[in-house]
Amino acid sequence: MNGTGSSFIRRLHITCTDRSTHPRAVITVLDWNRERGPLYYIPTRRDGPWDPPSQDSPNYQFECPRCGRHWQLKPETWERVAKGCITARLADVDLSQLPF
């Protein structure tokens, strides 16, 4: 018995459509586990690169595998947006449609 059923996990696809000019491309997927927090992973080899903050770079970085659009987001900015999407139970967030 444990309290970590699937209802504790919300999945958000981080995508790009270059403002609806190319088909939806997945950059990465975020699973939000209520106990363990955000877990990211790249679901397929063709998906885009992303990096969490590190000592070398303090920002989150996402890059679209389709159009090369690139985002560098401050942790507080990205975490606020991601948490908003998770709370709203969105399955997808299109970074190219957000006012970054």
Ligand SMILES: [Zn+2]
């Ligand atoms: Zn794109």
